[in-house]
Amino acid sequence: MSSLKFGTSGLRGLVTDLVGRPSYAYASAFFRSIAMANGGSRAVLIGRDLRDSSPVIAATVAGAATAVGLTAVDCGTLPTPALALEAMRREACAVMVTGSHIPEDRNGLKFYRPEGEITKADEAAILAALNDGAIVPQLPTAMSTSPESGALERYLQRYREVFSSDVLRDARIVVYQQSSVARDLMADLLTGFGASVTLIGRSDNFVPIDTEAHRAEDVTFIRNVMASGDFDALVTTDGDADRPLVADDAGRIVRGDVLGLITARYLGADAVVVPVTAGSALERIGGFRQVIRTKVGSPFVVAGMEQAERTGARVVVGFEANGGFLLGSNVTLNGKLLPALPTRDAMLPILATLATVQTADTSLSHLVASINSGEMASDRLPNIPPERSGGFLGQLADGKFRAEFLRPVGSPLAVDEQDGIKITLDGERTIHFRASGNAPELRCYVEANSAQAAENLVRWSLAAASATMSKLKISN
Structure with a gap:
């Protein structure tokens, strides 16, 4: 029996069950049932994380796109939110090859419409089309399309335009690079905002960082790194950089829903959408006009944000217990427009949290304690x-x-x-x-x-x- 299944965000399963014909079949089903019906761009953007299996799976996805008459655009290794942002800009569909935080013997596919993540109804349509007419040719082993290098830079520019260049002046930040696809851009952004950045833990082997259920070795490693007292915070992400992990000056990992709460307040949100796994104190301490609870999974959070907008909410955000932050509406930040990005993102909560600490002239540990979130x-x-x-x-x-x-x-x-x-x-x-x-x-x-x-x-x-x-x- 195949391990492949749709979960909280995309298709996941063992690499042995995904490489080759299965990844071709699922990608082809997405293109035939969703992308071909889009009526917009004939391009499909393809990105990937740093797992060893991701390049060959990406090549197979590109082959499936070409076979149905679409133009495959290779965006290379980049964060999932960066790929989604580029897909929205081009009004094109996209596929991200990533297993996110799960071990390297597994991988997955995340599918995007031009307006954002696919819905649960779209997942059903893909499954219905899975065995409907997909003819599998000789599978490619490498991408044959021209690379698109601008997507990553546009993602960086998104935040450079709304945060002041000295917002993190004198902050002492550790960037735990490991195998995150954002390991270099995190350092570039934080340095550009005035932080003193120390890089640690870069790895050629995939490290499965789960930002919600922390491995004991990760907790110990982070605590030991921060024990010197020389740093104000440590930051990293999961494999595809749509979930942040932030540790305070005492080496304690800050809960993802607390990062979300800090970010929502920083953005002036009046409606917040969270899954049932977020802390139950949110309604009591948040100060938001509306809090909507959903099932676990970003498609459910996206649906909740759309519901909040229909009821008249002005600034709508969503976040999960894993820290992934979804911006459901345009926001004015420092007098400049930050456009909506309704998919999980790691960089916005990292930047907003660190900026909040700097503005309040306090430590991250004191800021978290003051929230009293249980x-x-x-x-x-x-x-x-x-x-x-x-x-x-x-x-x-x-x-x-x-x-x-x-x-x-x-x-x-x-x-x-x-x-x-x-x-x-x-x-x-x-x-x-x-x-x-x-x-x-x-x-x-x-x-x-x-x-x-x-x-x-x-x-x-x-x-x-x-x-x-x-x-x-x-x-x-």
């Missing part, structure tokens, strides 16, 4: 087949089972089944289980009144879930 922790159980995680979530939906399961830690007061099972416990705590849409994992998010309590609760939750799933009888 404490959250998240982690995951890897290699959990969907039928096993689904069986566990099905059990947890039963009130009697739920009460017994949670007896060691507290009493369930309410449950939200919008995406997985999110349970409100006594003591202003929550436990949220959901199956990942990108990999065979069970994810867990918790809230508590202290960092240690949150860590203890997430560890207990995953251990209890693992023990329960080990007893499940799964039929073949």
Whole structure:
């Protein structure tokens, strides 16, 4: 059985299941069902991350585009939001070859319409067209199109035009480069805004940085880097640079939804759209006119932003617990226009957060503490087949089972089944289980009144879930 499936943002699966005919078939289905019906540009833009498997998959996608009469444009290695921005500018469709934060043995395809990410309805159309007339020729192994080098520069210019050149003057920033596709542009932007930048950790091997469920080795590495006290913040991104990771002056990683909150306030947002995994304190502390909760996944956040605009919101933004920030409407910043970019972006929350710190003349750790957003922790159980995680979530939906399961830690007061099972416990705590849409994992998010309590609760939750799933009888 193939591992390929649409998740929270695009198609993902094992490289062995994606390379070759499968990537050709999915790309061809997208071009025939979506791009050919667009009626606009006959060009399709293709970008990729730094995984070893990405160049050959990109070449296959280009071959599929050419076969249906489209002109493939090679945008090379660049952040996903940069590719999306260029697609909007050209009014063209685009495909990003990336597995985002998941390990290198996996990869994926993100599909874009000229106006932004594809919808869940578009995903259904691609699946319907998957086996409808795709004739697979000899597959190319390298891109044969002319490269487009201007897309990356236009993405950089987007932020150079609205942030002042000295907005980060004297800030001491560590850029953890690893294998992020934005590893060089982060340094260029921050230096250009006046920051003193120290580069660390550049890697020729792919490093799977998850900006939401942090690996223990990443947490330790970042804490050790910041232990000297010589730096104000550390920044990095996931593989395709649509999710930021920011650590404060004490070496503590700032939650993605807190980065989103800071950025939304910086932009003067009046409507905020977030998935159910964002902290439940957002409504209480945000000060926004409207907060809309959605299922996990950027297509759902995009749909929520469109809903907010229809109801008259002036400045609409969205963000996720992983830190990815979506700008749903044009914003005036420092007297200049920052156009909407309704797809996840890492650079805007990084810049807005650091600029907020500089303007307030404080430290990032103090700024985060002043927000009083509560404490959250998240982690995951890897290699959990969907039928096993689904069986566990099905059990947890039963009130009697739920009460017994949670007896060691507290009493369930309410449950939200919008995406997985999110349970409100006594003591202003929550436990949220959901199956990942990108990999065979069970994810867990918790809230508590202290960092240690949150860590203890997430560890207990995953251990209890693992023990329960080990007893499940799964039929073949």
